[in-house]
Amino acid sequence: SIKNIHAREILDSRGFPTIEVEVILATGNFGIAQVPSGASTGSYEAHELRDNDINRYNGKGVLKAVTNIREKITPCLLGMNAFEQKIIDNVMIEIDSSSNKEVLGANAILGVSLAVAKAAAKDLSLPLYRYIGGLSANVMPIPMMNLINGGSHAYNNVDFQEFMIMPIGAESFKEALRWGAEVFHSLGKVLKKRNLMSGVGDEGGYAPNLNSNKEALDLLIEAIETAGYKPGKEISLAMDIASNEFYKCGEYVYDNTSHSAKEFIDYLSKLVGQYPIISIEDSLQEEDWDNWQLCTESLGNLIQLVGDDLFVTNQERLRKGIKKKVANSILIKLNQIGSLTETLDTISLASRNQYNTVISHRSGETEDTTIADLVVAVNSGQIKTGSLCRTERIAKYNRLLRIEEELGQSAIYAPKIGLGPKVP
Numbered sequence: 039s040i041k042n043i044h045a046r047e048i049l050d051s052r053g054f055p056t057i058e059v060e061v062i063l064a065t066g067n068f069g070i071a072q073v074p075s076g077a078s079t080g081s082y083e084a085h086e087l088r089d090n091d092i093n094r095y096n097g098k099g100v101l102k103a104v105t106n107i108r109e110k111i112t113p114c115l116l117g118m119n120a121f122e123q124k125i126i127d128n129v130m131i132e133i134d135s136s137s138n139k140e141v142l143g144a145n146a147i148l149g150v151s152l153a154v155a156k157a158a159a160k161d162l163s164l165p166l167y168r169y170i171g172g173l174s175a176n177v178m179p180i181p182m183m184n185l186i187n188g189g190s191h192a193y194n195n196v197d198f199q200e201f202m203i204m205p206i207g208a209e210s211f212k213e214a215l216r217w218g219a220e221v222f223h224s225l226g227k228v229l230k231k232r233n234l235m236s237g238v239g240d241e242g243g244y245a246p247n248l249n250s251n252k253e254a255l256d257l258l259i260e261a262i263e264t265a266g267y268k269p270g271k272e273i274s275l276a277m278d279i280a281s282n283e284f285y286k287c288g289e290y291v292y293d294n295t296s297h298s299a300k301e302f303i304d305y306l307s308k309l310v311g312q313y314p315i316i317s318i319e320d321s322l323q324e325e326d327w328d329n330w331q332l333c334t335e336s337l338g339n340l341i342q343l344v345g346d347d348l349f350v351t352n353q354e355r356l357r358k359g360i361k362k363k364v365a366n367s368i369l370i371k372l373n374q375i376g377s378l379t380e381t382l383d384t385i386s387l388a389s390r391n392q393y394n395t396v397i398s399h400r401s402g403e404t405e406d407t408t409i410a411d412l413v414v415a416v417n418s419g420q421i422k423t424g425s426l427c428r429t430e431r432i433a434k435y436n437r438l439l440r441i442e443e444e445l446g447q448s449a450i451y452a453p454k455i456g457l458g459p460k461v462p
């Protein structure tokens with residue numbers, strides 16, 4: 039049973055405060071969890087509680103959330119059975135009583151929720167993926183590696199937020215990771231040769247100024263080929279457009295020009311014809327449901343269309359999408375909804391409706407590696423956790439290496455069993 043809960047304010051990868059929670063059990067076993075934080079957040083995400091005290095961390099402190107854990111959550115959870123994850127999460131949701139967790143803060147609730155799960159796993163001497171996923175957890179994910187950063191994750195002129203590679207032709211996760219790292223360094227040389235070297239963005243991808251968004255795709259292709267891999271056959275491309283960020287008065291403003299949604303969809307279809315792109319996330323703005331439908335009609339049979347800001351890991355929003363035949367995949371971010379139980383419920387709703395799931399980090403991260411265990415636990419087959427530098431990203435990849443080793447013969451790399459996006 040839960041003996042004590044302790045929360046503190048720590049820093050994330052951008053140097054902003056976030057929450058860390060320790061849950062200690064009567065057996066002496068404990069779990070520690072740290073909460074991530076987004077920059078290009080969807081408006082329907084659960085509420086991240088910040089102090090708004092401009093005398094500390096420019097208002098970004100999280101001491102109110104820490105206090106809520108100490109004064110409101112802890113007294114209710116002491117003595118509860120840590121294996122009753124659902125009941126514990128529901129107790130917190132009930133104390134909060136709002137629809138978006140704005141009373142206690144989704145950051146407070148999620149920190150406790152994850153620390154409880156980790157403590158419970160320890161109590162059974164099980165790795166987290168095995169505790170959450172049971173005997174069936176054995177699929178190693180395709181990493182979606184974000185090699186060029188733009189949008190609100192970098193100070194460059196690139197409008198689209200993420201340009202990713204997916205090593206679909208690898209034999210194992212370990213091999214996929216090596217291919218990705220080699221392409222990352224190959225891209226570094228390509229950029230240096232052209233005087234485009236410029237440091238990295240929030241997720242560790244290079245952040246050069248470019249002449250167009252399309253140029254980023256050309257650079258990726260060159261980097262893949264220079265590293266000795268076959269674009270499309272071995273390594274495919276993916277983008278997170280994060281179009282909320284450049285949607286202005288019903289128009290999509292990118293490459294210095296304003297475009298209607300229909301023009302934008304045509305443009306994306308053309309890119310899909312020209313490049314080995316197998317996945318596009320948030321192609322349209324979060325409330326542009328009709329155009330999302332059109333986009334799904336024209337591209338949904340060809341590639342993976344992922345809803346991030348669109349669905350915000352929320353069952354209600356996903357249900358609406360399923361009904362309207364919008365997108366065919368969902369990005370899963372624990373802190374968008376704010377508890378492990380609700381995250382698992384959204385994942386199973388997606389799976390029951392043949393929507394792919396992609397387990398994801400946030401642009402503001404910590405050394406917490408929960409998502410590496412989660413992606414294996416639910417056999418999602420895809421993880422999005424950034425580039426091949428910055429330890430808050432690499433920590434997840436390294437955790438996956440350990441999990442693959444631990445699974446041994448029973449580990450299966452997702453593409454081997456047809457999991458993930460369709461490959462033409």
Ligand code: PGA
Pocket residue numbers: 075076077078079080199278280346398399400401402
């Ligand atoms: P965020 O970005 O964490 O800043 O929201 C990640 C994403 O959009 O997928």
Ligand code: ZN
Pocket residue numbers: 278280319320346347369
């Ligand atoms: Zn996104």
